[in-house]
Amino acid sequence: MAAAAVCRPASFFPRPVGPGQRRRSGRSLASGSFPSTSRFPGPRPCRFLCSASSSPSQWGMGVRCRAAGTESKATSDAAVRSGEPGQDRFRVADSGRLEFIDSCRPYKTDSVPVSNIRNFCIIAHIDHGKSTLADKLLQLTGTVQMREMKEQFLDNMDLERERGITIKLQAARMRYVLDNEPYCLNLIDTPGHVDFSYEVSRSLAACEGALLVVDASQGVEAQTLANVYLALENHLEIIPVLNKIDLPGAEPDRVAREMEEIIGLDCSTAIQCSAKEGIGIAEILNSIVTRIPPPNDTSQNPLRALIFDSYYDPYRGVIVYFRVVDGSIRKGDKIYFMASGKDYFADEIGVLSPNQMQVDELYVGEVGYLSASIRSVADARVGDTITHFGRRAASSLPGYEEATPMVFCGLFPVDADQFPELRDALEKLQLNDAALKFEPETSSAMGFGFRCGFLGLLHMEIVQERLEREYNLTLITTAPSVVYRVNCANGDIIECSNPSLLPEPGKRRSIEEPFVKIEMLTPKEYIGSLMELGQERRGEFKEMNYITENRASLIYELPLAEMVGDFFDQLKSRTKGYASMEYSFVGYRESDLVKLDVQINGEPVEPLSTIVHKDKAYAVGRALTQKLKELIPRQMFKIPIQACIGSKVIASESLSAIRKDVLSKCYGGDISRKKKLLKKQAEGKKRMKAVGKVEVPQEAFMAVLRLEKEVM
Numbered sequence: 001m002a003a004a005a006v007c008r009p010a011s012f013f014p015r016p017v018g019p020g021q022r023r024r025s026g027r028s029l030a031s032g033s034f035p036s037t038s039r040f041p042g043p044r045p046c047r048f049l050c051s052a053s054s055s056p057s058q059w060g061m062g063v064r065c066r067a068a069g070t071e072s073k074a075t076s077d078a079a080v081r082s083g084e085p086g087q088d089r090f091r092v093a094d095s096g097r098l099e100f101i102d103s104c105r106p107y108k109t110d111s112v113p114v115s116n117i118r119n120f121c122i123i124a125h126i127d128h129g130k131s132t133l134a135d136k137l138l139q140l141t142g143t144v145q146m147r148e149m150k151e152q153f154l155d156n157m158d159l160e161r162e163r164g165i166t167i168k169l170q171a172a173r174m175r176y177v178l179d180n181e182p183y184c185l186n187l188i189d190t191p192g193h194v195d196f197s198y199e200v201s202r203s204l205a206a207c208e209g210a211l212l213v214v215d216a217s218q219g220v221e222a223q224t225l226a227n228v229y230l231a232l233e234n235h236l237e238i239i240p241v242l243n244k245i246d247l248p249g250a251e252p253d254r255v256a257r258e259m260e261e262i263i264g265l266d267c268s269t270a271i272q273c274s275a276k277e278g279i280g281i282a283e284i285l286n287s288i289v290t291r292i293p294p295p296n297d298t299s300q301n302p303l304r305a306l307i308f309d310s311y312y313d314p315y316r317g318v319i320v321y322f323r324v325v326d327g328s329i330r331k332g333d334k335i336y337f338m339a340s341g342k343d344y345f346a347d348e349i350g351v352l353s354p355n356q357m358q359v360d361e362l363y364v365g366e367v368g369y370l371s372a373s374i375r376s377v378a379d380a381r382v383g384d385t386i387t388h389f390g391r392r393a394a395s396s397l398p399g400y401e402e403a404t405p406m407v408f409c410g411l412f413p414v415d416a417d418q419f420p421e422l423r424d425a426l427e428k429l430q431l432n433d434a435a436l437k438f439e440p441e442t443s444s445a446m447g448f449g450f451r452c453g454f455l456g457l458l459h460m461e462i463v464q465e466r467l468e469r470e471y472n473l474t475l476i477t478t479a480p481s482v483v484y485r486v487n488c489a490n491g492d493i494i495e496c497s498n499p500s501l502l503p504e505p506g507k508r509r510s511i512e513e514p515f516v517k518i519e520m521l522t523p524k525e526y527i528g529s530l531m532e533l534g535q536e537r538r539g540e541f542k543e544m545n546y547i548t549e550n551r552a553s554l555i556y557e558l559p560l561a562e563m564v565g566d567f568f569d570q571l572k573s574r575t576k577g578y579a580s581m582e583y584s585f586v587g588y589r590e591s592d593l594v595k596l597d598v599q600i601n602g603e604p605v606e607p608l609s610t611i612v613h614k615d616k617a618y619a620v621g622r623a624l625t626q627k628l629k630e631l632i633p634r635q636m637f638k639i640p641i642q643a644c645i646g647s648k649v650i651a652s653e654s655l656s657a658i659r660k661d662v663l664s665k666c667y668g669g670d671i672s673r674k675k676k677l678l679k680k681q682a683e684g685k686k687r688m689k690a691v692g693k694v695e696v697p698q699e700a701f702m703a704v705l706r707l708e709k710e711v712m
């Protein structure tokens with residue numbers, strides 16, 4: 001293993017600080033003088049392996065360095081060689097497989113020079129093995145010990161483990177030694193699903209390189225392409241990795257050719273690995289060190305740190321994850337958030353290793369976390385720049401583009417008293433999920449709630465589940481919809497995601513709806529069924545290309561509203577799970593849309609209104625009325641259930657009345673007596689109908705909203 005080394009270059013150890021030069025405080029360097037490090041204003045860069053006074057407990061097994069440079073040699077290398085218990089060691093066997101040797105002491109993870117920092121993320125299509133590879137990297141570098149290790153270690157949310165998908169980006173700092181040089185590798189594991197691509201784009205902005213993982217048994221998929229383009233936009237060095245070579249169906253050479261043809265990436269140096277079996281992991285680590293460039297050394301500049309993630313801790317307030325882009329930050333510094341204009345004291349700073357571990361200082365290029373007793377979630381938003389209060393940076397970092405929500409739905413608490421809790425929970429969750437948007441909404445059927453915007457249906461489902469699990473709320477979700485743009489007769493343009501707020505037909509000139517360009521990658525035998533799907537969903541065929549002999553790319557442009565339902569499920573079921581898709585917003589286009597209202601007993605029921613394409617209005621109307629007929633309890637009078645466009649009824653059902661047998665006590669006798677009783681009953685029902693208000697049960701709303709999702 002490349003990690004074992006005894007000697008270090010002299011430049012590796014602390015040097016005397018000259019008179020008047022700043023010393024890293026908290027490090028009890030020996031009396032005398034040591035020069036400054038490259039991270040401080042000073043003439044000459046110098047590198048540190050370990051600090052004299054940082055607590056060994058901080059690093060678990062670290063060996064304390066003594067003040068003078070020479071004594072520092074008695075550090076972790078020796079510990080590794082002596083094999084003290086507590087830390088796992090691996091070696092690469094002749095087969096290329098990773099083999100567990102024994103447990104020993106870890107390298108003390110401390111500051112390395114900027115030139116020895118590598119910030120990288122792992123990107124891939126969903127399920128191609130990012131998290132499994134991250135596990136092996138953590139293991140091989142001894143960041144996580146064997147006994148603590150569990151599959152998909154970084155996926156620490158219950159929801160992630162249950163569903164087997166990554167939802168949140170996760171950062172981890174690792175220590176690696178190559179050719180006697182220690183390196184600090186900051187890894188960010190990213191989600192693969194298209195709904196979480198916002199997490200990927202934020203991760204990319206904090207890195208200089210990316211491991212592009214492709215499943216060697218499957219090849220390039222839609223999300224592989226999307227992520228590569230994101231990485232290229234961010235000017236990242238991409239290292240192609242062909243994973244799952246242990247599978248019998250793996251064809252690494254074919255997939256490498258496919259990557260060259262489709263992506264245009266040079267795959268002659270692509271690394272073949274099996275994250276599951278631990279093959280090729282050391283080679284990946286070596287490539288990270290040799291191929292990914294270090295961050296720029298801007299240690300002399302005023303502090304600028306980019307917040308790429310954050311969450312709310314009930315005890316410590318907002319915890320922000322950031323990357324130091326310029327300068328350095330010390331515990332206790334007075335910091336200033338440039339976008340929110342708020343200042344705080346950095347009570348605690350640390351690294352993610354992968355658990356939070358306090359340090360005294362973080363330098364340029366490093367990734368870490370910060371706690372400053374920030375109680376207001378609005379003060380430290382993702383994308384904001386942290387600088388020093390006293391020595392402010394001239395300009396903030398570019399931050400991130402705002403995420404554009406694609407799918408909207410209403411979220412209402414089942415218990416109306418939980419409205420304030422729901423607001424609080426959404427605010428806190430938004431910290432951890434910057435793509436979530438929300439605004440208050442009132443519904444006559446469901447009371448007070450929020451209209452929320454998501455990047456897709458899976459995102460919507462995950463947010464709802466997180467709110468219920470992490471914040472103990474019970475919620476009702478309305479059918480997903482998109483934002484329509486209405487050109488009003490008076491020249492105004494309004495955006496409307498709630499059908500009940502759509503202006504009357506007389507007050508609007510036209511309605512535009514969002515369109516997306518969708519690219520489907522599929523084996524050639526399923527092209528026909530995907531074309532059928534595209535046509536059914538009002539799609540406009542754009543182009544088809546054979547990307548390899550057996551696989552084709554189909555491009556359609558279709559209304560987003562047609563995609564928010566079960567499009568993805570359909571794509572998977574029609575292609576036995578072999579196709580993948582990727583979409584991007586292309587703009588608003590005018591469509592022949594109508595507002596479909598539901599009337600029960602002559603009364604409009606606003607929450608059941610929807611906006612549909614005219615051609616589909618009849619089918620949706622019929623399905624809605626039929627479902628409502630099943631769900632509304634019968635009354636003493638007949639209830640008409642109608643679906644209407646404006647004043648025109650397009651589908652109608654009637655719920656028959658519960659009939660009371662008024663003749664039961666009328667044995668025999670005159671027929672006119674019976675007729676009289678029946679007439680009296682009919683008059684009574686007529687009166688009842690006139691005054692009777694039909695209660696639509698909550699379950700009926702939910703079932704109909706679910707139905708809308710299916711039909712539309």
Ligand SMILES: Nc1nc2c(ncn2[C@@H]2O[C@H](COP(=O)(O)OP(=O)(O)OP(=O)(O)O)[C@@H](O)[C@H]2O)c(=O)[nH]1
Pocket residue numbers: 124125126127128129130131132133152164165166167190191192193243244245246247273274275276277
């Ligand atoms: N045979 C084999 N299976 C693997 C390998 N790497 C990952 N897997 C399996 O592939 C599945 C997906 O792996 P993950 O690591 O969760 O994939 P991911 O890319 O992180 O998935 P998302 O985070 O949901 O995008 C799991 O069942 C893994 O056990 C490998 O090298 N060989």
